[in-house]
Amino acid sequence: MPVFRGVYEETFVVDVPLDKAKAHFGNLPMIGKNYDGVDRWEVIDDSTLHVLLKPQEALGSSFRGEHTLKYTFGEQQTTWESEPGGNMRSRGHTRFESLGPTRTRIVHRDEIECDIDINRLLAKALQPIVGLGIERGVKAYLSRMRKAL
DSSP, rough: OOOOEEEEEEEEEEOOOHOOOOOOOOHHHHHHHHHHTTTEEEEEEEEEEEEEEEEETTTTEEOOOOOEEEEEEEEEEEEEEEEOOOOEEEEEEEEEOOOSSEEEEEEEEEEEEEEEOOOOOHHHHHHHHHHHHHHHHHHHHHHHHHOOO
């Protein structure tokens, strides 16, 4: 089965203290609510989020992503990685740097892979479309997270 990949990284500054930024970007219900293209999400425990995406179609192929993300919360960063199972994998980090009492620099990086059941000829044509879709999805997620802050 072809594997499709996309990576998106963005650095931005928010006008909130470091602790508030970390709490917001580590809030699993907030992440689930703002995840791009989500159909349903469920908090499994205080560090695990299950995500089911809405079906997507391109070039006659259909895909409904599903994965379970395990988060690790550190002093200066949050990391995550998909648990085994599902047809998506994600790994990444959100790093936090205080820029004073009321500002925080955030570096967010997300690497996503999707297993899409199509023939290899179509896969070659679909890779740029999926890669761009992944980038747009992460960018939209970050935009919604900043607005909710």
